[in-house]
Amino acid sequence: MAPTVSRPSRVAKLPPRERILDAAEELFQNEGIRRVGVQTIAERAETTKMAIYRHFETKDALVAEWLRIVAADYQAAFDRVEAEHPGRPGEQIMGIARFITEGLPAISYRGCPFINSLAELPDRSHPARQVIEEHKAQQTRRLVGMCAAAGLPDPGQAAAEITFVLEGAQVSTQNGSIDQVGDRVLRIVEGIVGQHRASPGAARTVSG
Amino acid sequence: MAPTVSRPSRVAKLPPRERILDAAEELFQNEGIRRVGVQTIAERAETTKMAIYRHFETKDALVAEWLRIVAADYQAAFDRVEAEHPGRPGEQIMGIARFITEGLPAISYRGCPFINSLAELPDRSHPARQVIEEHKAQQTRRLVGMCAAAGLPDPGQAAAEITFVLEGAQVSTQNGSIDQVGDRVLRIVEGIVGQHRASPGAARTVSG
């Protein structure tokens, strides 16, 4: 894994833009957008405020770019799940549910970046909001497609229910009101996916 | 509805503390906690910063008091629903679901105050966080009790599922990824409540 390009000075160090985005990702996720100043991001990225403003027009643009990366990660997870279970939409849906539940411990004391960012950005004209809304809409579209392919009687309703459960699970994990969130989520989604028929193995109810 | 105590000067005007809390409620809800300054609250309450600091030690204390009031409103809604359907836990649960769905339009462009506040207050030691977590825990306890009284086979799981759906519905309303959220929520909760037996009227499935 030696650097393919150059060796800036000592240890292999990413170019400033990458370091800035890495620092922003960690700080925005853990501390929130508005609590983190540009100066703090610069320090953690081992650079300066000036360098940040050379790569991003404003702080808001940096926020939007960060969310664009996070959204791309989620899309990649969808892609991976689809590729792992080709032609098996039920397995794909369960894979997504597993992807979310596996991420729950990491956000146990800080929530989903999209939910949190929406809370911190009340103005609808903020560039980051567009990123979030487009991402969520596309995610819903893919989920509806999977539910339809799985033969669920009402794909739109099933996708809505799954979305509610996954989003709600993240919220409830954050506020600690419910225990064993991951297990409960998986059981619920199993129940939804197994709805299409009383096929063997799908007989377990949501409370089994 | 004449004022029972005194008449401060001209039009009937609430005492400063109430005006401050009213202003804080509206501003915190619509703009977010961190975006709203104490000065702004004072202006909207038709008073001054000094008056605010005479009634509240810090801004954080005001935030906590606001959330305490919001939590009390939710508790009151639970009480009312219980009183309206005594001895009918299934109806009570549906009443709560209806209470949430009826509130969805009001939060369509701004989310649930608890979810938003958690996002804006990353430090676990913040006084407002304790208010939120206690409220959510108590709400879960009451919901589990209702599910048990309704004869659901696994009250904890059913309460978790309902909680996920209601929280997720608020999130999805805020980010606009799903349409007809209210109707979908009611159908889902009906399905959960009707789970206890294939009694007449409960035969409709979640996608019916």
Next chain:
DNA sequence: CCCGGACGATACCGCTCGGTATCGTCCGGG
């Protein structure tokens, strides 16, 4: 009647914020 406490107005404090200006340096491609 009158006095004390709540209230309104205003100015102020130290701090941090997002964003800009300036200047020296360093490094790689033409």
Next chain:
DNA sequence: CCCGGACGATACCGAGCGGTATCGTCCGGG
């Protein structure tokens, strides 16, 4: 070789923040 652009460091700006101090006023209960 050398030159231009990216980079680092630092100082700065205006604005807003949470919170405090001071003073005049107003009003109701003892």
